[in-house]
Amino acid sequence: MKHTVALALLFISMFVHVCFAQDGGVVEDFKPSEVNQPGKLYPQVNSEGRVRTQILAPDAKSVQLDIGGVKYDMRKDDKGLWTGESAPQDEGFHYYQLNIDGASVPDPGTIYFYGAGRWGSGIEIPAHDQDFYAVKDVPHGLLSEVIYFSEITRAWRRCFVYTPPGYESNSNERYPVIYLQHGSFEDETGWAKQGKTNLIMDNLIASKKAVPMIVVMDNGYAYKPREGAAADAPRAPQVSAFEEVMVNEIVPLIDSRFRTKADRKSRAIAGLSMGANQTMRIIMNNLDVFSNYGGFSGTSNYPSSDEIDTKTFLNGVFDDAALVNDRVDVLWLGLGTKEPRPFPTSVGAFRNMLDKQGIRYVYYESPETAHEWLTWRRSLYQFAQLLFK
Secondary structure: OOOHHHHHHHHHHHHHHHHHOOOOOOOEEEEEEEEOOOOOOOOEOOOOOOEEEEEEOOOOOEEEEEOOEEEEEEEOOOOOOOEEEEOOOOEEEEEEEEEEEEEEEEOOOOOEEOOOOOOOEEEEEOOOOOOHHHOOOOOEEEEEEEEEOOOOOOOOEEEEEEOOOOOOOOOOOOEEEEEEEEOOOOHHHHHHHOOOOHHHHHHHOOOOOOOOOEEEEEEOOOOOOOOOOHHHOOOOOOOOOOHHHHHHHHHHHHHHOOOEEOOOOHHEEEEOHHHHHHHHHHHHHOOOOOOOOEEHHHHOOOOOOOOOOOOHHHHHHHHOOOHHHHHOOOOEEEOOEEEOOOHHHHHHHHHHHHHHHHHOEEEEEEEOOOOHHHHHHHHHHHHHHOOOO
8 A cells, every 4th residue: 555655646746747847847857067167056958958057146236157158137136146057058068158247157166168269168968879978988189289389370288189998009000090170169169078088988898889080179360470571460350370380380299209001092071060171171182191081060062053063163183983982982061950051051061062073982970969069979879980981
């Protein structure tokens, strides 16, 4: 009898819980985010994907949670503690901030990430397929910080380099390399931190879905120093020197510092959004250096029409389909199904051009993701499995 009553009470509890959620309420199963600072209980995420934040600001007149382009008003208690939550968010990683009396500030409860042109807060909405970037009991590679001086930019720069498990012990083995670039208003920390590159590669290599490889993540912002009259015009737009830095400095640096297979067949280059634009131009201008390309949420053009003039686009390299098919081993494009314009338009136009020219490529769609890190984690996971085989 007691067992029957207990089951009945459990059923009623679940029924009320579900009905409350369906009536527009908030499911109260919030848990601290996995990217919180040590010991911090907030922010929290619930099973609906809502984000709840809390901050003590007794003198503030207004506090809002700003996430996904929407600001949500937070509530103040009699002790000056503000609490509020968002609408359900898509699975994956998202940047956010708090707005206190009109000033946008990071949430002091989270680890900080560089994105949107600033160091700020981030949140992980647990993804149903997060197993591929989870920390597992498998051999783990090493993520190193490499600092170097660029003669082209006349400045100190750095990159992060992932070396696969066994790199230190297998001293005679050489490895192929992916050069992996971030998006606009991000930096070389993006793929290493938000992208979970090392965990993705560890798991792929452990499951033998990908060959052991080195991954290099550098900063895509590179400019030559201003000289002469240009030095007196600081607001004049600077021309990117990143292609020159990549080909003439980064690749030779990595080949000299690490045990690489220093040939084009053993090099891939990929990037997300702005990085997809940069890396497309780099590979197509340097087919003697790279032979594999990955474009995540972007290509090297954003056309206003659906037609690309292959005779002028990227110096006409795509006008010679036989050359591209012969020199590019993997040409890979990825896009989230919820990406905003112009990304579906530009990638669609690029695919139409490839189809018309008869150029081989692989296309992948990330289900139910937009222009954000879960799209790009999935893209790296799919792309890396095709390389160097």
